[in-house]
Amino acid sequence: MTILHSSLGPNPRLVRMFMIEKGLEEGKDFQRVHYDIISGQNRQDADYVAKNPLGTTPTLELDDGTCLTESWPICEFIEEHHPEPNLFGETPVERAMVRKWARLFDQEVVVPMTMGFRAGAGRPMFEPRMAVVSPEAGAELSSMADAKWRMFDGFLGSRNHIALGRFTFADLLIFAFANFGFTVGWKLPEGTDNLARFVETHNRRASAAVWKDAE
């Protein structure tokens, strides 16, 4: 059976949300193996590092032993095998739109937000395991990320779907990283009422439950 190697954090939870959106069930369609990333189990377990040399989560291990890493490509792989409901676009233009918004959000928000977190509140956990920028640079990255959250608030406007007129992977990505922020004490920047409404709306999805389990 397919195995999802998972943990706390936005990336495995993004994939878990995606699987729920696809109607895939833990225990029936895949097994989940949990790693304690706080203690660094993901980087110390030699069997896991053999599956994913970066030691990060998630990894999707297929029946033939192939290990897929990086949450976005894992979601695209799942979409190819489980096309319904469609979350990456039905046509080339739709797919380009979904990927455009996901790419923009990944680069403009996810990168500075996560780098800022690792250099700030996350420093004790991350400093021993990867290069982390100075606390000052981290604070700048966090405020750059907040500025980009505001930019996305403007892009969203009165809509609750960023890419198409329906829920897609791009929405899932935005929702996952807002929730990641909430789990580490971050708040939506002032004046992002559209994002607040977006989060509240998607919080009603069954897949949002992954943010409520303590793991």
Ligand SMILES: N[C@@H](CCC(=O)N[C@@H](CS)C(=O)NCC(=O)O)C(=O)O
């Ligand atoms: N680019 C990767 C990021 C993976 C990642 O950073 N995962 C985090 C959990 S959200 C992790 O493994 N953190 C613990 C560590 O780096 O030791 C993806 O898209 O999956």
